[in-house]
Amino acid sequence: MRPETPETPANLAERLAHSGLRNTPQREVVYHALLDRRDHPTADEVYTRVRPEMPSISLATVYNCLETLVQCDLVRQVNFERGPSRYCANLHPHAHFHDEKTGATYDIPLPPEVLAQVRGVLPSGYDAKTVEITFHGQSPTA
């Protein structure tokens, strides 16, 4: 749903610099947490995962870092139900499948032609920067 770039830690500094922002240990640690376990954690979950490594970090800083990563297009913020926002470091075009029983979220790869079909439903004049597709239901192993 976005211009693609490999999601590597190395990109962080570059992307931040591109926006005139600094690379800080907090931002690195938060970004790594998202790269490590791609289960769409909430800010609070990121906070929990990151604390062992950086006990001094605050929840507010986690929120700030996530916000910054979203601004830099390194992370997608996902809100498909009322409740805490979730964060996703997968930049490849994909849809989300939200399991209503377990609450888990899975990435579903989205072929370019389907994405094109979907964009095709837009009447002319509408200029969509991003498209979000979310399924709600039951996943196989649940």
Place this chain on the structure above:
Amino acid sequence: MRPETPETPANLAERLAHSGLRNTPQREVVYHALLDRRDHPTADEVYTRVRPEMPSISLATVYNCLETLVQCDLVRQVNFERGPSRYCANLHPHAHFHDEKTGATYDIPLPPEVLAQVRGVLPSGYDAKTVEITFHGQSPTA
């Protein structure tokens, strides 16, 4: 995205009864508010619109009524950004276009074949009850 039924006030009593629920003046008034102006209002906006007609209603009751309507499949609850949930009485298959500048939301009709294509990306085993498609960008007149 759902089995279709015409969205008429008459359906309210029927659908409620079907779930063993009562039809109350509050529920009628809230449902009518959604049918009247389909601009995806928040609970608080519904509250404001409904008060002139029923000054005694409380915000908590508006929340309760909306929740009930969602349970009865008469209304869709929409959450595509952090912030208050929005409510939509359009039951025909449609996507949403969210204008990032104005915050307005528009319904985009969704042809069945596109919907089918989208559902097609799901690996076998995934059972999707609903699909939500949301565009973010800039709308023509904005």
Place this chain on the structure above:
DNA sequence: CTAGGTGCAAAAGGTTTGCGGTTAA
């Protein structure tokens, strides 16, 4: 008579903000 519904006020999330102190260009 009784389950379901309302209204109120208080509480519970989740997120943002203000501010004093710190740090990298």
Place this chain on the structure above:
DNA sequence: TTAACCGCAAACCTTTTGCACCTAG
């Protein structure tokens, strides 16, 4: 040196809950 950044705590906003009263079946 100075703009960006951090951590803390308090504020904020949306939603939910507990409870007393009410009402339709």
